[in-house]
Amino acid sequence: KFRKNVLLSFVAAASLIAAAPAALATTFKMAIGDAAGGTQWELGSSFAKNLEQKTGGKHKVDLFPNGQLGSEEDTVNNAAMGVLDFSILAVNNITPFSPTVGLLTMPYVIQSADDAKKLTQGEVGKELTENTIRDAGVRIVGWAYSGFRVLTNSKKPVTTLDDLKGLVIRVPKNEIMIASYQAWGVNPTPMSWSETFTGLQQRVVDGQDNPYITVSAMKFYEVQKYVTNLRYIFSLEPLVVSESVFKDQKPEVQKAILDAGHEATEHSFKYLLETEEKIKKDLVARGLQITEPADGEKEWIAKATTTVWPKFYKSIGGKEKLDRALQTLGR
Numbered sequence: 604k605f606r607k608n609v610l611l612s613f614v615a616a617a618s619l620i621a622a623a624p625a626a627l628a629t630t631f632k633m634a635i636g637d638a639a640g641g642t643q644w645e646l647g648s649s650f651a652k653n654l655e656q657k658t659g660g661k662h663k664v665d666l667f668p669n670g671q672l673g674s675e676e677d678t679v680n681n682a683a684m685g686v687l688d689f690s691i692l693a694v695n696n697i698t699p700f701s702p703t704v705g706l707l708t709m710p711y712v713i714q715s716a717d718d719a720k721k722l723t724q725g726e727v728g729k730e731l732t733e734n735t736i737r738d739a740g741v742r743i744v745g746w747a748y749s750g751f752r753v754l755t756n757s758k759k760p761v762t763t764l765d766d767l768k769g770l771v772i773r774v775p776k777n778e779i780m781i782a783s784y785q786a787w788g789v790n791p792t793p794m795s796w797s798e799t800f801t802g803l804q805q806r807v808v809d810g811q812d813n814p815y816i817t818v819s820a821m822k823f824y825e826v827q828k829y830v831t832n833l834r835y836i837f838s839l840e841p842l843v844v845s846e847s848v849f850k851d852q853k854p855e856v857q858k859a860i861l862d863a864g865h866e867a868t869e870h871s872f873k874y875l876l877e878t879e880e881k882i883k884k885d886l887v888a889r890g891l892q893i894t895e896p897a898d899g900e901k902e903w904i905a906k907a908t909t910t911v912w913p914k915f916y917k918s919i920g921g922k923e924k925l926d927r928a929l930q931t932l933g934r
């Protein structure tokens with residue numbers, strides 16, 4: 604009997620040893636604000652694939668889309684506390700925690716996908732990453748490029764600022780975006796992203812703005828009818844890692860995280876260029892009616908830049924930060 608027990612425990616120990624490599628694998632959790640299928644999802648799945656490859660399968664990432672792990676703002680707090688590993692959220696929803704990031708949501712600063720790339724991947728992006736580590740306890744390791752935020756609503760075609768009157772527009776809880784609509788003559792309704800679809804569906808709000816790809820991933824075409832092709836903010840969505848989780852990793856894993864993020868960012872840029880037009884067509888086929896802002900958006904631009912920019916010089920770290928960004932963009 605004794606020999607049999609010894610044999611059994613030997614078998615048990617051997618199976619434990621055999622199971623050891625799997626047990627050593629770490630599975631990180633990644634929160635994603637949007638539904639699966641948008642630019643956030645694309646960045647997150649590309650990152651997960653890259654990280655797994657670079658660590659020989661030792662580090663995996665489980666993706667939780669559609670705000671399953673809380674509002675985008677909650678995920679920043681949770682990552683800062685180290686109870687969540689990664690999050691992908693819109694840059695406008697990280698700004699309340701690290702105001703200098705607001706530079707990237709200043710209306711009409713970014714005028715193309717290339718501008719967006721230049722700012723996020725150059726000196727400006729590097730500095731903003733350092734600031735978010737300091738202010739919010741999270742490190743930006745990648746970016747999703749999502750395209751311009753277009754205005755959608757359920758009531759009427761909007762081409763002029765006058766048309767905006769009478770519409771209840773949802774905005775993120777972002778002071779710069781609230782101020783932009785105020786400059787255009789309306790009082791928007793700040794609302795969490797995780798509540799927006801229901802808000803539109805129940806007609807608590809008439810409209811909102813987000814990129815075409817996001818409008819599609821979130822199925823907003825089911826509850827919206829009209830689109831105004833605005834270009835006031837180019838949507839950027841950082842992939843952040845909890846700084847305390849990052850610091851706990853071995854140097855080679857930290858490097859794998861940074862490299863995986865860099866490659867996923869490149870993938871995101873290509874994805875945008877290849878996908879946006881197709882999605883725009885699909886949205887039209889689903890019944891959305893797209894109109895161009897009258898007067899080449901001149902009135903929208905003038906009102907937003909002259910009244911909004913000066914209000915936020917202080918929070919973005921001084922007028923010189925905006926001047927430097929514009930200079931980087933050759934303006």
Ligand code: MLT
Pocket residue numbers: 636637675692693694695696774775795796812813817838
């Ligand atoms: C928002 O409108 O709150 C965000 O930009 C949505 C997003 O994360 O895609």
